[in-house]
Amino acid sequence: MGRGDLSKDEWARLRPHLPVNGRQGGRWASHRRVISGILYRARAGVPWRDLPTRFGPWTTVYDRHRRWCADGTWDRILTVPQAAADAEVRLDWSLASIDSTSCRAHQHAAGARKRIRRNRGIPKQHWTDEGLGRSRGGLTSKIHLACEGSRHPLALLITPGQAGDSTQFEAVMERIRVPRPGSGRPRTRPDHVSADKAHSTQRIRFYLRGRGISHAIPEPRNQRANRLRRGSQGSRPTGFDKETYKRRNEVERTIHRLKGFRAAATRYDKRAYGFHGTVTVASIRLWLRR
Template sequence: MGRGDLTNAEWVQLEPHLPASGLRGGRWNDHRRVINGILFRVQTGIPRRDLPERFGSWKTVYERHRRWPADGTWDRILHAVQADADLAGRIDWSMVSVDSTSCRAHQHAAGGPQEQATRREKGTTPRHHRPDEGLGRSRGGLTCKIHLAGEGGCRPMSFLVTPGQWGDAPQMIAALERIRVSRPQGGRPCTRPDHMGGDKAYSSRRNRSYLRRRQIKHTIPEPKDQRANRRRRGSKGGRPTRFDSETYKRRNEVERTINQRKNSRAVATHYDKRAYGFHGTVTTAAMRLWLRP
């Protein structure tokens, strides 16, 4: 077993959730060796052609990593691993915090040929496909942004990838609605945390109304301009928002979650040509965090 490979304990957790066959009913090559190659590339960010020979053909590693995010296999595996963790009582539903982080896009991530029309004609549009490929212009060049909801144990519950110039507040609802942990023993999936935390960027009437409607307690500081606007409107401005400074200290949990994910170099820097490919890279890094004790 090489450095960074799946341990025996992690493999025991992961193996039951892997697909049993490949295209046209054939069997996949050794799952463990190929997934170790994917994890090695996610951790180091090296070009796939430079993968060590112990992982087998680099084309096999590339095709597996490309197909699984395109058809939603990585998403299903991540949700299954989360369900196992919830069954073992490892998910802290008492507090979920939302935050975002920017990722610089490498020059190899831009300039790919447009394949949207071709794939739509064939009826094989990949999941998480974006016409903008999740890339946006900023002063620093091409960037993307990961909007993430993390639980109290510093593990990601859900995320989405957008262009780097997109704001945080409009993505909070989308991040929370992607939280969906199934229950293997039966029942509705778990989708609602007890409490939600966020910084001032997530303070808006729309977000607060959404949280109240779902009966989710929240701790979000109110910016000065919003406080002044509410006071200027008098009784029509509504009641002052509640804010607990002690509870707000737990917002560092999502920041620590982001730091753990960006330890993977292929997450910290966007190397993938396609948006769904980068989504698969981030999903793989998230899955590894859930497998670790």
Template structure:
């Protein structure tokens, strides 16, 4: 086993969730070699054409990652791996975001939905803006994510770098679907949610109260001043528990682990759905341990 490759234990957990065939034609071969090649590129951030020969043809590795990013295979594998460890507990969640610099090769994609020959791709996977934003620092992409109490990603959302955090809270929470091994509806609601003041808004707090989700989100200074200025019409002060808020470091540690993959820390993928697959595969690797 080469350095950084999947160990036998991690491969056994992953193998049973992989697709069995490609539809028409023959079956997939050398799943383990190809996935190790994808993970090697994730970890090092090298161009696909520079993959070592031990992983086979670089185009085979690239095409399989691109195809599985387009048809939602990586998302399904992530949910399946989450279901295997759902019984561990610690279902308090934290939400945060991080900005990734986009390489110059990530810009310039055509504004059209990508199509994979012989595959029906989900429209939700394709963005017209390709999630590349412009700022003073250049091209950027923002990763919004929810993590559990064990510092593992539960759901991921990719947006342009200049998009705010608060408007994306509901979208990223709605993406959480943790299947239950014993059957029944998937878990979509935590016991408690923690976030920084960037997620403080009346819309978000109303959404969390309506879903009966206890939360710890500090109130921004301008929002507190505006509430006090309005008097009784401003509503009651928001509750804040410093002990619960101290656990927000869990999502920060999750982001740090994700950015240990250089292909996540710097976006090299031109298409948004491929970069989403890149981040999702990094999350799968963290769940496998």
């Protein structure tokens, strides 16, 4: 067992929830070794061909990672440690913090084929623009993240680098789905939501109010001045809890931990669903280390 590989306890928690059969009906073997290779690549950011031989053929590791990215297996596996923490009352639902971070795209991330092979089906996290945006610094992608109070990811979304934070807020919130033990509905609503000024829009406030979620979103100066200028025609003052907003550093610290994985800090994947899967693998690792 090398540094960063799955421990016996982590493997015992994941093993019952992993796929058994491959696409052609054959049984997959050595899941533990392959997942350790995927974790090594996410942490070190090395090309797939440069994986150490102790993880087996690099083509096997890459192919399994690509398949699980495309069919949403990694997203389902992420809910396993989340549900376990929720069942043990170790998941802090008192506050969910939302923010985003930009990731530079490596030159190897460009040049993906414009057509998806139909015989393999359309991947679950497919973006027609592959989640790449062009800015002054070159190609970039953006990770929109929601984390719980204990600084662990709850949901994430990959978009082009120029995508605004407020436009993706509802999409990130809709991805928060933590299964409950038994047959109950997944838990989707935190008690409070904290976000920065980029999320200060009436649409977001109405959305949270409709779901019964309190929020701590500061109002920018220009919005406050415009509201006061309109007098009685302006909207009512927005509620803002400074003490709750002080905890917004939790999402910043979660992003810092997530970017400790080099393949998440810099995008090397050509496909958007591949990069989404890589960031999800890093999130799974953070939950398993809890």
